[in-house]
Amino acid sequence: MQRRPRRNRKSQAVRELVEETSVSVKDLIFPLFLVDGNKKKIEVGSMPGIYRYSVDTMLSEIESCLKLGIKSFDVFPAYPESLKDSQASESYNPETFYLKGLREIKKQFPEICLMSDVAMDPYSSDGHDGIVKDGKILNDETLQVLGRMSLAQADAGVDILGPSDMMDGRVGFIRDLLDEHDFKDTSIMSYTAKYASAFYGPFRDALDSAPKFGDKKTYQMDYSNTKDALIEADLDVEEGADFLMVKPALSYLDIIKLLNDNYSLPIAAYNVSGEYSMVKASAANGWIESNRAMVEILTSIKRSGAKIILTYFAKEFAELSQ
Numbered sequence: 001m002q003r004r005p006r007r008n009r010k011s012q013a014v015r016e017l018v019e020e021t022s023v024s025v026k027d028l029i030f031p032l033f034l035v036d037g038n039k040k041k042i043e044v045g046s047m048p049g050i051y052r053y054s055v056d057t058m059l060s061e062i063e064s065c066l067k068l069g070i071k072s073f074d075v076f077p078a079y080p081e082s083l084k085d086s087q088a089s090e091s092y093n094p095e096t097f098y099l100k101g102l103r104e105i106k107k108q109f110p111e112i113c114l115m116s117d118v119a120m121d122p123y124s125s126d127g128h129d130g131i132v133k134d135g136k137i138l139n140d141e142t143l144q145v146l147g148r149m150s151l152a153q154a155d156a157g158v159d160i161l162g163p164s165d166m167m168d169g170r171v172g173f174i175r176d177l178l179d180e181h182d183f184k185d186t187s188i189m190s191y192t193a194k195y196a197s198a199f200y201g202p203f204r205d206a207l208d209s210a211p212k213f214g215d216k217k218t219y220q221m222d223y224s225n226t227k228d229a230l231i232e233a234d235l236d237v238e239e240g241a242d243f244l245m246v247k248p249a250l251s252y253l254d255i256i257k258l259l260n261d262n263y264s265l266p267i268a269a270y271n272v273s274g275e276y277s278m279v280k281a282s283a284a285n286g287w288i289e290s291n292r293a294m295v296e297i298l299t300s301i302k303r304s305g306a307k308i309i310l311t312y313f314a315k316e317f318a319e320l321s322q
């Protein structure tokens with residue numbers, strides 16, 4: 001036998017020499033859930049190890065993450081029903097706890113990269129990402145709300161806006177508005193290929209944001225299809241996105257590769273709540289080793305072409321890498 005591929009696997013040292021992909025803490029964005037009030041740190045039932053924080057406890061959490069080398073955070077708000085309405089008007093109320101919280105975080109830690117989510121669902125009494133009329137999600141009317149929300153978040157100090165709503169034309173609409181209001185340095189990470197997925201379940205628990213009727217299939221994408229991702233990516237590039245994101249990650253590694261092969265913008269992937277909870281649930285039963293599964297999952301996402309990974313595993317990964 002002249003060729004023995006096993007020779008390149010014979011020791012840890014040799015394996016490290018030939019290792020093509022390794023995940024770094026630098027690649028990760030840590031999603032965090034913010035609630036109103038103070039001294040709160042409440043575990044999300046369906047996401048062991050993940051908490052809803054009030055701003056004071058979130059500041060300490062960010063501080064401990066910074067010590068581990070995590071520099072990027074995506075903050076999502078959890079609103080009580082009493083503050084939700086059909087127009088998501090709380091999303092651009094300058095006094096709302098989410099915007100005040102973002103401002104406070106950025107003031108305390110100006111060096112971090114702060115990301116936010118642009119969509120109506122956390123603030124909507126219908127639990128949808130857009131304005132609902134007669135059971136339909138209105139596209140162009142929703143852009144107006146997304147625009148106001150984006151300006152309010154940019155004004156609070158957000159570095160990267162993440163439109164996750166899947167309305168047509170929103171990236172260009174938001175880009176123009178940001179530029180008109182002198183937020184030229186505020187970036188947009190578009191949820192380019194966001195599929196209507198079962199894997200968002202635990203996130204909707206964390207935010208109490210499940211749709212009150214129907215599903216999100218008229219705006220989020222159909223997981224049977226690939227070409228739609230190319231259409232969305234073409235539009236996002238034309239409309240001025242700075243990053244293209246694929247979401248979820250694990251069942252969509254082919255889509256991550258497709259976008260990375262065809263576009264020069266950096267590709268991000270969102271390793272979503274359900275993907276995290278599957279590992280945690282099976283580890284809790286002793287069926288899988290959480291750390292090994294975590295590193296394998298993150299490496300596979302990076303290997304498929306994502307430079308950036310949004311993941312609830314960020315802190316655990318950073319601790320493991322110490």
Ligand code: PBG
Nearest residue numbers: 119121164199200203272273274
């Ligand atoms: C809001 C939004 C969702 C997620 C990120 N932004 C949920 C949804 O679209 O229903 C999911 C994140 C996760 O599951 O971790 N539009």
